[in-house]
Amino acid sequence: MEFSSKLLEDAVNEVAQLPGIGRRTALRLVLYLLRQPDNQTNQLAKSLLDMRSKINFCSSCHNISDNSICKICSNQNRNKSTICIVEDIRDVLAIESTATFKGIYHVLGGKISPMDGIGPNDLNIESLVLKVKTGLIKEVIFALSSTMEGDTTNFYIYKQIQDLEIKVSTIARGISVGDELEYADEVTLGRSITNRIPFEISLK
Amino acid sequence: MEFSSKLLEDAVNEVAQLPGIGRRTALRLVLYLLRQPDNQTNQLAKSLLDMRSKINFCSSCHNISDNSICKICSNQNRNKSTICIVEDIRDVLAIESTATFKGIYHVLGGKISPMDGIGPNDLNIESLVLKVKTGLIKEVIFALSSTMEGDTTNFYIYKQIQDLEIKVSTIARGISVGDELEYADEVTLGRSITNRIPFEISLK
Numbered sequence: 001m002e003f004s005s006k007l008l009e010d011a012v013n014e015v016a017q018l019p020g021i022g023r024r025t026a027l028r029l030v031l032y033l034l035r036q037p038d039n040q041t042n043q044l045a046k047s048l049l050d051m052r053s054k055i056n057f058c059s060s061c062h063n064i065s066d067n068s069i070c071k072i073c074s075n076q077n078r079n080k081s082t083i084c085i086v087e088d089i090r091d092v093l094a095i096e097s098t099a100t101f102k103g104i105y106h107v108l109g110g111k112i113s114p115m116d117g118i119g120p121n122d123l124n125i126e127s128l129v130l131k132v133k134t135g136l137i138k139e140v141i142f143a144l145s146s147t148m149e150g151d152t153t154n155f156y157i158y159k160q161i162q163d164l165e166i167k168v169s170t171i172a173r174g175i176s177v178g179d180e181l182e183y184a185d186e187v188t189l190g191r192s193i194t195n196r197i198p199f200e201i202s203l204k
Numbered sequence: 205m206e207f208s209s210k211l212l213e214d215a216v217n218e219v220a221q222l223p224g225i226g227r228r229t230a231l232r233l234v235l236y237l238l239r240q241p242d243n244q245t246n247q248l249a250k251s252l253l254d255m256r257s258k259i260n261f262c263s264s265c266h267n268i269s270d271n272s273i274c275k276i277c278s279n280q281n282r283n284k285s286t287i288c289i290v291e292d293i294r295d296v297l298a299i300e301s302t303a304t305f306k307g308i309y310h311v312l313g314g315k316i317s318p319m320d321g322i323g324p325n326d327l328n329i330e331s332l333v334l335k336v337k338t339g340l341i342k343e344v345i346f347a348l349s350s351t352m353e354g355d356t357t358n359f360y361i362y363k364q365i366q367d368l369e370i371k372v373s374t375i376a377r378g379i380s381v382g383d384e385l386e387y388a389d390e391v392t393l394g395r396s397i398t399n400r401i402p403f404e405i406s407l408k
Contacts, residue, residue, distance in 0.1 A: 002297070002300060002301070003268075003297070004262075004267050004268055004269055004274050004275050004276060004293075004296070005259060005260075005268045005269055005270045005274075006270055007251075007254055007255045007258055007259050007270060008255060008259065008268050010251045010254070010255070011251045011252055011254075011255040013251075014247055014248045014251040014252070015248065015252075017244065017248075018233050018236065018237075019232070019233070019236050020229070020232075020233075021233075025224070027294065027297075028223070028224075028294075029222050029223070029224075029225075030252075030255065031292075031293060031294065032222065032223050033222075033252065033255075033256060034255070034256065034259065034268075038256055038257070040221065041252050041253065041255075041256040042253065042256070043218055044218045044219065044221075044249075044252065045248075045249035045250075045252050045253045046249075047211075047214045047215045047217075047218040048215055048218070048219075048234075048237065048245050048248065048249050049245065049246065049249045050211055050214070050215075051211045051212060051214070051215040051234065051237075051238070051245075052237060052238065052242055052245040052246070053242070054211055055209060055211050055212065055238065056209075058208075063208050064207075064208055064209045064212050064238075065208055065209055066209045066210055066211055070208050070209075071208050072208060088235075089208075089235060090231065090232075090235065092208070093206070093207070093231075096206060097206070
């Protein structure tokens with residue numbers, strides 16, 4: 001694709017660097033911005049620049065935050081003795097949207113994955129272990145994805161905190177609500193039978 | 205989705221205004237930028253701002269251009285007497301990439317579409333008719349999309365230039381190269397039989 005304008009070409013090339021956006025989509029987005037008032041492009045650029053230059057990470061849980069301590073960690077109504085370990089900021093958003101968890105989070109920033117060159121030192125594991133060792137934490141919930149890397153990370157962290165007197169749990173795996181049994185994979189279905197729960201609890 | 209940061213939320217909202225990008229995709233793109241070096245966000249923002257504020261449209265053909273006359277219109281090797289009428293800048297790019305057209309273009313900026321409130325005066329039709337009437341144009345090629353709006357626009361322009369002594373043609377419709385006949389729609393197949401061409405020409 002040869003462009004009649006260097007400015008257009010530069011903009012398309014930059015937008016096409018975003019993940020999942022090819023050159024055709026980039027061109028469509030850029031031409032869309034050209035048809036809209038100047039203001040929209042200015043706002044978009046400003047919000048991206050502001051975010052990149054001013055954003056902070058919570059010094060306690062490593063979640064994205066505008067201040068040095070995030071809204072969740074500084075919220076007096078959250079239970080500071082229960083900590084949920086997640087991979088990513090998006091997982092915090094996902095769990096928050098269920099409104100079922102009232103504790104605090106710890107964002108690892110990924111999973112241990114030797115294939116991708118990610119070791120324990122690349123993740124926020126040390127600050128987690130220190131936090132758990134203060135004695136203020138009563139329960140740790142693992143909410144990492146159910147993959148080999150997720151399980152490895154869970155186990156690595158578990159080994160460091162297993163001698164402490166705290167409850168360690170992991171989120172339940174099973175058939176999704178609304179799913180039909182016949183289409184579920186065997187591993188998930190097997191786990192959901194092994195980890196069956198008293199019927200009265202499922203009514204709550 | 206409730207964000208822990210106003211800066212993040214603003215950025216996601218702005219990105220989600222782009223066509224075809226929802227809030228989840230916007231969040232993914234924004235978090236990707238956060239993980240990359242500052243430089244990438246700065247370059248992206250700068251190229252968008254530069255493009256929006258500095259870009260010009262060719263005063264002759266209305267194509268996007270860095271100068272007042274675009275590269276194609278100012279190219280001495282192009283045949284200025286043959287003009288190809290297209291809807292959009294993307295159509296110019298598509299035809300240019302075939303390297304089969306050596307004339308110049310005229311970008312209408314859309315099609316006549318009363319349903320969307322687009323009338324002839326919203327398009328670059330007047331400048332086209334004036335250009336054709338100078339007498340320097342020998343052939344006009346309609347390359348609009350084959351829809352009711354495209355046909356209406358073709359016909360509207362044709363009515364204004366039909367009395368001039370110029371050749372008016374439209375791009376060929378037919379079965380795509382490589383397509384199998386049995387899967388072609390009836391209208392396209394019918395047209396490709398009606399407008400059959402001498403076999404010798406197809407060999408060229």
